Amino acid sequence: MADEAGIEGTADTVQGALEMDGPGAKLRRAREAKGMSLADVAIATRVAQRQLEAIEREDYAALPGIPYAIGFARAYARAVDLDEVAVASDVRAAVNQSTLGANRYEMFEPADPARVPSRTLAWTAAAIALVVAIGFGVWRAQLLTAPTTQQVSEQQQTAVPASNAAPAGAPPAVAPTTGPVILTAVDDVWLRIYDETGERLKDGLMKKGERYALPDGAKDPMILTGRPQALTVTVGGKTVAPLGPPDRTIADVPISAAALLARQAPPAAATTVAGQAGTSPATAPSPAAAGTTPPASNP
Incomplete structure (x- = not known):
């Protein structure tokens, strides 16, 4: 009976020592029991070996913070087949009793450091x-x-004004050709076409190769776009000049057939030939002016 009581007392002492061990010691004994080195655990958990050593020493101040201390311990426990929930609880209690426990602002725990x-x-x-x-x-x-004032001014200067009247003596002007106005996208381009009332006739992206015919009844249609060079405009099948300089936003540019054809009209002569207007027809010089005297008359 005395021997049995001694054996039971020894078992209770060993069990008590095991229960009093910290989480670091439990992890280390489980690792040694599986025949694993710290390097093996580091490979399995993808946690740095120096951080695993800090967990075994229960030196939690050497770890980045409370969440990482608990997360690394859980990964370690999974690698050596221990109850990760129990180990995490032990580590949390140990951390709260250490100097690291004063840092309480961290509210998350990485469930698996290998996935971070x-x-x-x-x-x-x-x-x-x-x-x-x-x-x-x-x-x-x-x-x-929207285009700036300078851009609008430049666009207006590029438009060629139509002459109000043909110069004197010039041949009668040939009536311009009219016809449907068709816009063809040579590249993807965003545009907005609207009339004088502000109604949008077309608004959106035109894909490369897409065509748009201006409605016949459109009242003073105008266009807004940021890439006028991506559009080819024809009036009655004839290509007209570009609507504006490349990669410059244009706005309120008229695109009716009359407005587009007016842009193609040649400018009027800037000057007239001296003496062409406001002068009388030349007269023949008098004999005196020619330096001769008239012949004398017979008596």
Whole structure:
């Protein structure tokens, strides 16, 4: 009986020592029982070996923070077939009793450190997203920005005014050809076509090769676009001059057949030949002016 009581007392002492062991010691004994080294556990959990050593020493201050201490311990426990929930609870209690427990602002725990993306990958993804956002913003701003006063002035200066009257003596002008106005996209281009009342006749993206015929009854139609060079305009099947300079936003540019043909009319002569107007016909010089005397008359 005395021997049995001694054996039971020894077992109780060993069990009590096991229960008093910290989570680091439990993890280390489980690792040794499986014949694994710290390097093996590091490979299985993708946790740095120095951080696993800190967990075994229960030196939680050497870890990045409370969530990582608990997350690394859970991964370690899974690798050596221990109850990860119990180990995490022990680590949490040990951390709260240490100096690291004062840092309470961290509210998350990585469930599996192997699934946490690296810092380099996170920064790379953030940089790519930022570049894409900036590029989209610049493209959108260029597409929808209204033309400035200087741009509108330049567009008006490029239009060639039609002469009100033909110069004196000029042959009668040939009546301009009229016909349907057709816009053809030679590249993808956004545009807006509207009439004098503000009604939008077409608003959106024209794909490359797409054609749009201006309605016959449109009243003073005008166009807004940021890429006039992407449009080919014809009147009665004849191509007219570009609507504006390349990659410059144009607005309120008339595109009726009459307005487009007026842009093609040659400018009137800037000057007239001296003496052509306001002078009388030339007269023959008098004999005196020619330096001769008339012949004397017979008596």
